[in-house]
Amino acid sequence: MVIETEQVHKLQGWIGHELVRFNGRVLDEHVLYAGSRDGFSNELFHNQCDGMAPTVTFVVLGNKRVFGGYTSIPWSSNNLPMGDRSAFLFSLTDGHEREALK
Incomplete structure (x- = not known):
C-alpha cells in the first residue's frame, strides 16, 4: 500500500509518532494483517492482531480511497467494551481529491 508523503505527515501528526515505512511504503514485516495476503476473516485478523498496540488500520478501496483508524490500546477478542x-x-x-480529515 502506498500513501503520499503529505498524507503520512498528516497521519503522524495525528498519532504523535512516526509510522514505520520505507520510500512511502509500509514495510511488510510491520504489517500485522492484510486481508489481501492473509484472507478476509475476523478470526485471522484477531489471531494476528490481538495483544498488539498501538496500531493503525488502513482500508483501501479500489486504490482510490484510503481510510482507517488508530488505537493506542491492544486489540482483543473478548468482546468487552474498551x-x-x-x-x-x-x-x-x-477519490475526489479532498484534503485528509480526522
Missing part, C-alpha cells in the same frame, strides 16, 4: 480517548477514524483519500 475506552481509548486517543482513538480516532481518518480518511486520507476519498
